[in-house]
Amino acid sequence: MLESASYLQRLHGVEVTKLPVDAQGVINPETVAAALRDDTALVSFAHANNEIGTVQDVAALAAVARERRVPVHVDAVQSAGWLDLRPLGRDARVDAISIAGHKLGAPKGTGALAVRSRVPLEPLLHGGGQERGRRSGTENVAGAVALATAIALAETERERTVEQVAEATSRFIAGVLASVPQARLTGHPTRRLPATAGFTFAGTSGEAVLLELERRGVITSSGSACAAGSDEPSHVLVACGVEDAVAQTAVRFTFDRAPLPADAPERLAGLLAEAVAAVAESTLREPGDHRISP
16 A cells, blocks of 8 residues: 555655554544545555554544545455455445455455445556456456455355454463563554464564574564565554564464364464573573574
8 A cells, every 4th residue: 555655656746645553553533534635535544454453443534534525445455354344335435445365265366446336447457448447458257256256255254263263363462471571462452353463572583583483383474474575674563653673573473264273372372482582592692683684
């Protein structure tokens, strides 16, 4: 979303306003209301954040924009398959919702944009006028069918899957906070994606913790896949007011939809505690910069 806004700014002279969030990554509707102008063309925000898991109050944010007759786009890539998206259109009455197929088990490169019929669209790709003139190019029928199937399966299994995964994630978070003194949960404590848990560990190195976890058979990440290979602190955590040095200690866990062994959350919390302790001990032995280059 940031790159799309930057493109419009660079190539088309669109004026972009980036709104602040609070310490939990939440957008305040009053902040949106204060930023709206008579010439505001669009309000766009993510339903749920991919790094910290915070879920926005779409209905409240959309209501503010609707009062000023400003269209609203919601990036639901992270929340599709985990949260019920129907209220976004039915209750919040947003104008456009985007999702990505690979997050639902569909082939990579598939996705969908749901747009209200009254919203005029200028296609990015011109040519044969496919998809009712919204996007030219021969349709990927197999990809579309795969995406539709993935959405149907995800929706059928969603309530059961979410309940199981949310319970496991909650136990994992509780275990980490109880066993790792340096751990601080990122994002909103309750209004969050059911499968995402992120932490910072002040005084350590996120990359070093990842390496220690890998040695113990745990594969996770220090941030979003989009930022892989970057040694810059997460812009998400920095926006939440986290100091750069602390933001670079972040580690993010995402649970799968597959059933977990009964004791998996507690075992994982224990392995994380071991990893952080090992990094902290190494730091005490050898003071200095312990960042590990990709």
